[in-house]
Structure formats: C-alpha cells, structure tokens
Amino acid sequence: ACEAMAPRAVVLRGFARDDGAALLRAVAIVTAQAPFRHMVTPGGFTMSAAMTNCGRVGWLTDRKGYRYDAVDPETGLPWPGLPEPFVALARHAADAAGFADFVPDACLINRYEPGARLSLHQDRNERDFSAPIVSVSLGLPAVFLFGGAQRNDRPRRYRLEHGDVAVWGGPARLAFHGVAPLADGDHPLTGRQRFNLTLRKAL
Ligand code: MD3
Ligand code: FE
Numbered sequence: 001a002c003e004a005m006a007p008r009a010v011v012l013r014g015f016a017r018d019d020g021a022a023l024l025r026a027v028a029i030v031t032a033q034a035p036f037r038h039m040v041t042p043g044g045f046t047m048s049a050a051m052t053n054c055g056r057v058g059w060l061t062d063r064k065g066y067r068y069d070a071v072d073p074e075t076g077l078p079w080p081g082l083p084e085p086f087v088a089l090a091r092h093a094a095d096a097a098g099f100a101d102f103v104p105d106a107c108l109i110n111r112y113e114p115g116a117r118l119s120l121h122q123d124r125n126e127r128d129f130s131a132p133i134v135s136v137s138l139g140l141p142a143v144f145l146f147g148g149a150q151r152n153d154r155p156r157r158y159r160l161e162h163g164d165v166a167v168w169g170g171p172a173r174l175a176f177h178g179v180a181p182l183a184d185g186d187h188p189l190t191g192r193q194r195f196n197l198t199l200r201k202a203l
C-alpha cells in the first residue's frame with residue numbers, strides 16, 4: 001500500500017514491518033557504542049526526542065548550530081557504521097518510490113517517549129537536496145505533521161505506525177515537517193517508545 005502525501009512524497013505502509021525486530025536489534029548495537037542523548041538547539045532548548053547517529057557522518061545540534069560531523073562529540077569516536085539492514089531497506093524503499101540508486105551515507109536515529117515531539121523544521125544541512133530521504137517508523141505510532149514550503153503553511157496530519165516507511169524527494173524534500181507530542185502506549189517490541197530512522201545522503 002502506497003499513499004501519496006505530495007508529489008514525490010509517499011508513505012509505504014508496513015514496508016518494514018517484517019524487518020522491525022532486526023532493525024531494532026541493529027539500533028541496540030549502534031546505541032551501545034553511540035548512546036542516545038538529548039541535544040541542545042542553537043537557541044538553548046534541549047530537544048525532547050533523544051538522538052544518535054550511524055554512518056560516515058552524523059547530524060548534530062549544539063549552541064554553535066546544526067551540522068554533520070564524522071565524530072560523535074559525546075565519545076570522541078567516529079559514528080558506528082550503517083548497519084547493512086538499514087542500507088538495504090533504504091535502497092528498496094527508495095526504489096519502490098521511484099528513486100533509483102539511493103545510497104545513504106548517514107542515519108539519524110530519533111527516540112521518542114510519551115510527550116516528546118519535534119517542532120516544524122526543514123532538513124537542509126545536507127549537501128545535495130536532489131537525493132531523497134527515507135524514514136522508518138518503529139514502535140509506538142506518531143502523528144507526523146507535513147507542511148509546505150512556507151513555515152506558515154498549515155500542516156496535514158498523518159499517522160505513522162510501526163513498519164511504515166516514508167520517502168521524500170523532489171519538491172517535498174524541503175517541506176516543513178514535524179512530529180506531534182507522542183501519545184502514551186505500549187508496543188510489543190519497544191514498550192513506551194517510538195524510534196525513527198532517517199536515512200540520508202548527507203555528503
Ligand atoms: C519530510 N524526523 O529527524 S521523519 C528529522 O519522525 C525528522 O523523527 C521525524 O524530521 C521523525 O529530521 C520525521 C520523516 C521525514 C524526514 C525528513 C523529511 C520527513 C521529511 C524531509 C523533508 C520532508
Ligand atoms: Fe526532519
């Protein structure tokens with residue numbers, strides 16, 4: 001099942017459901033080396049979603065700004081490599097959405113607990129906006145807010161469930177988007193948590 005949100009933005013419902021347990025095992029391996037942490041925005045706010053990364057570079061925010069870096073500032077080590085199941089899934093999902101030859105080099109992993117949210121923003125720290133972004137939802141469901149090219153455009157709301165994969169490219173690549181505060185719940189694989197894998201070509 002495939003649902004279009006906008007030109008070149010689709011949700012592949014349940015695309016990763018059968019891989020959910022394996023993807024979560026890979027998340028546990030990554031976070032043993034690069035633990036989840038609550039980053040601080042340039043404006044001084046601590047983010048409610050906890051984050052970590054794997055891949056050649058990882059996305060960061062601190063008082064100095066938003067950027068990608070090859071080193072985890074918490075450990076001083078390079079980020080763990082991209083697990084093979086992440087790369088395979090990203091490539092297959094991009095293919096299914098009509099983006100051939102997508103090769104991600106970075107994955108931001110977000111962890112939401114009840115009440116955590118992500119305010120409306122654009123993803124614009126990547127070098128090449130022509131590559132799509134593939135996002136995988138695991139665990140508790142969330143309400144995804146999908147706006148337009150302008151911050152003021154009223155966002156539409158989409159429920160993203162365990163195993164749903166979204167692919168964003170073309171004009172949708174720079175759309176404003178966010179995540180509404182997570183509702184409490186209990187998922188058989190993740191308990192009171194939602195994980196989101198955002199696979200990108202950052203370099
Ligand atoms: C639409 N994460 O990490 S993923 C992010 O659920 C982020 O954790 C959200 O937005 C999450 O930056 C949403 C879906 C997503 C990712 C990138 C996009 C949607 C997007 C880029 C352009 C438009
Ligand atoms: Fe984003």
